[in-house]
Amino acid sequence: MYKKLNNLSFVIGAFFTIVSLILFANILITGRNDALSLYSASAFLIFGVVMMFTS
Amino acid sequence: MNLQAPDYLIIIVYFLFVIGVGFLIKRKIKSSNDFLSSSRNIPLWITSLAFISANLGAQEVIGMVASGAKYGIMTVHFYWVGAIFAMVFLGVFMMPFYYGSKARSVPEYLSLRFDEKTRGLNAISFAVMTVFSSGISLYALAKMLEIILKWNFDVSIWVAAGIVMVYTFLGGLTSAVYNEVLQFFLIVLGLSPLVIVALHDAGGWENVKAQLPSYMTHAWKYMGDPDANPMGLHFMSLIFGLGFVMSFGYWCTDFLVVQRAMIAKNMGDAQRTPIIAAIPKMLMPLIVVLPGVVAIALMQPALQANGYRIPVEADGQLNYTMTLPSLIAHYYPSGLLGVGITALMASFMSGMAGNVTAFNAVVTYDVYQAYFVKRRSDKHYLVFGKFVTVAGILISIATAYIAKGFNNINDFLQLVFGFVNGPLFATFLLGMFWKRTTGHGAFWGLVFGTLGAAITHGLTIAEGKGGWIAPLFPIKSGMGQAFIVAAVSWIVNFVLTIVISLATKPKPDKDLVGLVYSLTEKPKYTSAKWYQRIVPLAILLLAITIILNIIFF
Numbered sequence: 001m002y003k004k005l006n007n008l009s010f011v012i013g014a015f016f017t018i019v020s021l022i023l024f025a026n027i028l029i030t031g032r033n034d035a036l037s038l039y040s041a042s043a044f045l046i047f048g049v050v051m052m053f054t055s
Numbered sequence: 056m057n058l059q060a061p062d063y064l065i066i067i068v069y070f071l072f073v074i075g076v077g078f079l080i081k082r083k084i085k086s087s088n089d090f091l092s093s094s095r096n097i098p099l100w101i102t103s104l105a106f107i108s109a110n111l112g113a114q115e116v117i118g119m120v121a122s123g124a125k126y127g128i129m130t131v132h133f134y135w136v137g138a139i140f141a142m143v144f145l146g147v148f149m150m151p152f153y154y155g156s157k158a159r160s161v162p163e164y165l166s167l168r169f170d171e172k173t174r175g176l177n178a179i180s181f182a183v184m185t186v187f188s189s190g191i192s193l194y195a196l197a198k199m200l201e202i203i204l205k206w207n208f209d210v211s212i213w214v215a216a217g218i219v220m221v222y223t224f225l226g227g228l229t230s231a232v233y234n235e236v237l238q239f240f241l242i243v244l245g246l247s248p249l250v251i252v253a254l255h256d257a258g259g260w261e262n263v264k265a266q267l268p269s270y271m272t273h274a275w276k277y278m279g280d281p282d283a284n285p286m287g288l289h290f291m292s293l294i295f296g297l298g299f300v301m302s303f304g305y306w307c308t309d310f311l312v313v314q315r316a317m318i319a320k321n322m323g324d325a326q327r328t329p330i331i332a333a334i335p336k337m338l339m340p341l342i343v344v345l346p347g348v349v350a351i352a353l354m355q356p357a358l359q360a361n362g363y364r365i366p367v368e369a370d371g372q373l374n375y376t377m378t379l380p381s382l383i384a385h386y387y388p389s390g391l392l393g394v395g396i397t398a399l400m401a402s403f404m405s406g407m408a409g410n411v412t413a414f415n416a417v418v419t420y421d422v423y424q425a426y427f428v429k430r431r432s433d434k435h436y437l438v439f440g441k442f443v444t445v446a447g448i449l450i451s452i453a454t455a456y457i458a459k460g461f462n463n464i465n466d467f468l469q470l471v472f473g474f475v476n477g478p479l480f481a482t483f484l485l486g487m488f489w490k491r492t493t494g495h496g497a498f499w500g501l502v503f504g505t506l507g508a509a510i511t512h513g514l515t516i517a518e519g520k521g522g523w524i525a526p527l528f529p530i531k532s533g534m535g536q537a538f539i540v541a542a543v544s545w546i547v548n549f550v551l552t553i554v555i556s557l558a559t560k561p562k563p564d565k566d567l568v569g570l571v572y573s574l575t576e577k578p579k580y581t582s583a584k585w586y587q588r589i590v591p592l593a594i595l596l597l598a599i600t601i602i603l604n605i606i607f608f
């Protein structure tokens with residue numbers, strides 16, 4: 001895990017994955033029909049996961 | 056604008072990540088070279104993104120959106136005229152000298168090519184400029200947070216500066232560079248949804264064009280008459296002032312950006328760094344110019360129902376600097392608002408960390424080690440480099456408190472760059488490509504070039520600025536004034552350097568090998584695939600840039 005943390009793409013991927021999870025959680029908790037947040041969170045999640053897997 | 060819990064959570068996560076990167080890199084810092092120049096061990100994709108991200112500070116993000124709203128699509132000239140050509144020139148022609156000479160900084164190259172006095176002059180002027188830029192970034196960040204979030208100005212300054220200090224102090228240049236890459240993605244991905252939703256709200260690009268005066272949506276069409284375009288510039292002033300003098304002066308000689316290419320693993324990667332960086336740079340107007348143009352369109356009568364307004368100042372003028380923050384406040388809901396605010400903070404921190412890491416390298420290598428304490432242990436210079444990092448941050452904070460009174464940050468920074476960088480490119484151009492150039496010629500050319508910049512600024516007046524000698528020549532915009540100041544300083548430096556060089560004794564050829572074009576073996580990459588070779592990549596980029604200029608003519 002420590003080795004992974006030394007890989008910048010993994011760190012960037014982890015950051016965007018966490019941000020996307022916060023956005024998803026916010027949508028779920030508030031129950032708001034917010035397409036902009038939903039699409040943005042999805043894009044961040046895809047980007048984050050791809051960055052982590054390619055690290 | 057009120058932040059909710061998820062917004063604060065995203066900001067806290069960002070702070071934890073940038074500081075965490077500092078702690079991770081700290082373990083790898085064993086020497087002054089690790090701390091100040093990353094021991095030339097950074098992969099190409101990181102150096103390329105850091106190269107562009109170091110420039111992605113306050114002037115880029117906030118300033119370019121402001122300029123997009125103020126000047127329209129003409130602002131793309133800062134990219135498609137004022138960046139790509141110079142970045143390609145740096146990669147193809149200049150990196151072999153910077154990297155091949157084994158210099159650790161741009162001033163050190165000047166010492167190898169010319170002499171110590173030229174190095175000292177450049178090092179000191181650069182150090183002053185970097186902390187000033189860093190202070191401007193910090194001031195702008197704190198001001199923005201004060202206006203849009205009602206955060207305390209002083210607390211914002213000290214918290215933002217404190218975080219940058221922690222990660223640059225722990226991990227030095229590598230930590231700053233790694234965070235710059237994270238900040239690059241955050242800025243691009245964090246602001247992309249804003250561009251899409253604002254453009255959608257404005258009815259698409261065709262409707263934006265229909266709503267705005269034609270001069271706001273054409274890059275070149277109205278450049279033949281200075282009175283017909285909002286920048287008040289003739290295209291020749293733009294091409295020479297921005298496209299040649301300021302652009303090449305900044306991208307090819309400013310250690311802040313060149314440093315990111317100098318830490319690449321090998322010569323090929325060092326040359327490719329600015330060329331690869333030119334690809335996202337070319338597309339950056341989509342993120343930082345387009346929102347400004349769309350913001351002005353959204354204020355037109357036909358689109359007023361959307362409710363968006365650029366804030367106004369006390370005198371009733373539009374406060375262009377607030378264009379981007381006000382767009383974020385208008386369009387981003389809770390959660391995404393945190394992403395937008397964090398992206399803005401990232402842009403300021405990225406600019407500040409870039410300035411501080413360039414400042415500490417120049418002060419340590421080119422001032423302290425060169426003139427004061429020459430032969431001490433490596434640990435001594437590592438400790439001093441860390442001390443300068445803290446000092447640089449503290450000076451930036453002091454600068455931030457005096458950097459008030461300008462309604463467009465970008466105009467002001469361009470003016471500062473014009474004073475310092477304008478004449479500098481003439482020195483490098485002659486130094487690298489004319490072996491007859493001497494140290495005396497370079498030094499006095501720089502001195503009088505900078506003096507020429509100051510006098511020109513003192514004799515011209517634009518938007519109430521300048522004219523401190525006598526306001527003899529009024530100019531329509533501050534940006535136009537900056538181009539003219541830079542152009543005059545370049546010409547003064549170029550002519551004087553040639554004249555003085557011809558009257559003084561040059562260095563022997565054997566001392567100039569690896570430093571001057573005609574005496575240096577050119578790197579060859581015949582075995583690499585075409586997309587890895589420098590010249591084909593450069594030609595492709597230039598062709599695309601010309602096509603973009605034609606499309607938005």
